[in-house]
Amino acid sequence: MSAAPADRPDRPNLHVAGPDDAAEVLAGDQDRPARIRTSWTAADIMAMEFAPPKWAVPGVLSEGVNLLCGPPKVGKSWMSLGLGVDVALGGKAFGSIPVDPGPVLYLALEDTARRLQNRLGKVLGQRKAPAGLTLATECPPLPQGGDQAIAAWLDRNPTARMVIIDVFAKLRGNSAPGASAYDADYAAVGRAKKVADDYGVAFVLVHHVRKAGSDDFLTEVSGTNGLAGAADATLVLKRARNQGDGILHITGRDVDEAEYALNFNADLGAWQMLDGPAEDHQIGETRATILRFLRTAPGSTPKVIATGVGLSYDNVKRTCQRMLADGQLAADTGGRYRVPGVPPVPGVPQHALTGENEGDDRGTAELWP
Template sequence: MTTPHRPAHLRLVAPQTGNAVPQPAGSAAPRIAWSAQELMSMTFPEPRWAVPGLLAEGVSLLAGPPKVGKSWLLLGLALSVAAGGKALETIDVAAGPVLYLALEDTPRRLQSRMRKILAGENAPAGLTLVTSCPTLPQGGEEAIGRWLDNNPDARMVIIDVFAKIRGTSAPGLSAYDADYAAMGMVKRLADSHGIAVVLVHHVRKMGSEDFLNEVSGTNGLAGAADATLVLKRARGTADGILHVTGRDIDENEYALSFNSDAGIWHLMDGPPEDHTLSEARAAVLRYVRAHPDSPPRTIAEAIGLTREHVKKTCQRMAADGQLVADASGRYRHRGAE
């Protein structure tokens, strides 16, 4: 019986002894197989963080509704990381080159926004801004790779927005496979250079209890990403909630405040509920005045908060005499009785 052909780079493990079978001489491909004992005896470096606790090496997908402030958030982070100092005015970050592909912006708009954020400070030399780039299959992957080769100490690449650079899908691929393949090109760049790559994306119009389900497109996008972040902000409010989960990041929610005069997002202390409750009550009140006898799910979808948050808020407001609930759990303003 002939021995089946195996790729030369595959390093086999003997099934009985557990001893590793050496790779063929001359193979330059990376090792991809280990015995369990070998793996447990190895020491790996900690992940490199662009923004500790939020953005680690690998691919992070940042999603949010249009005009919620994603670009302001990432431009501020890019400036902070390129210069070193404080990200979101609270998180210590190490300095290093940053590439920001601002593919929906103009030089004039970028200058205007940076002038507001910097407030008279000098712009960091380590931040490179680009307003046009080929799609990934048509040379974009190579172009970003060259920049990374020329900046070996780079800490972050931002692509705003991913749709501008992902390119067309290969014929015959399902939507899921097309999304996963597009993410795979970015993942190659991130993994081969050990760098954080942030992709800006949009969310679905319909809300969801699970913030991961709000990411537009198929599950292939969030599934291929190392981390997913969703930024939410109720219309007319300055505060936002950043939902975060990932392979190297604990699932969490962070309360943020946006200073529109300075163009700066600030990370607030404590859980989001400590900062959004009063504004949530105001948003709920406005909605039920216009739409009496509404259930929490409908209210949540309309004002851009989670159903659980709205449900608890409505219960507290009913206990405080601000709302009245009927037997089916629908709410109306007490003054509408």
């Protein structure tokens, strides 16, 4: 354990393990848990009662293996460290999601103790360094005893809530001779998943994405589909270079598919969740303003919208037409707009929206196809 620097007596002691003492932190002689039952009759399994999944971060990170992917230098390590601190302390993840406290193991396999201290000092701010956060910069690859070392740490920390492996490539080990790329990827994640499932703990495997983008964020995960296929959930963080805002895409077995808009505060080293749907933060301010208004007042005309948000009528009218063409808005009778998926205003017949009747409150006899 490193001591506070002499010139910074106010800095809290950090629970850091380096190359020389990683074995002491991770190793252990405890026995593994008893083998878990893996087969039942249909009648047996329907008669069983299961506890709900344990969440490290409710709605985002559940027990099992979670792939956290993104381009290099997008902020994955800052996010991982921040989540580790929040869960260890029992604070609010992303500044808004309450989390229960519990021990966290963060394997920072590309960092040094000095870099960890600098980053941790920024992330903590005025908060006290959590004794429940174990940091290590060395761990054997999973096939060469890394899985047993992590299991031993979990044995010593039975209330652990999360294990973070940053980056997974450092721990996956070599592929079996003759294995296909898909089988090798699936087996690598599967080895981590075995430990995560045995202990009911959320594992976060930090990984990269391909250089080429895609409309389907799952296909951006670097490697074969075996990685995402073996994982319980996949999270992809996207952020334009030199921009503070990002989008976290999530899908998985126990988590609902979702997108969260986030902002990275470089001064605090913190990712914070933004209000409203992610789509509001991926479009221009005028479109976002119109969407927010229509969520509270569906079926409004451009004139009503313009008055409500304080924008010019011509600007709102043109923007609504473009949003309709882009599928961001739906239109009802007489140029009344609403957010797609929001039911039309009851009792109002639905007519087609044309260039002639757009903005006309009287409607038309032409029906919407």
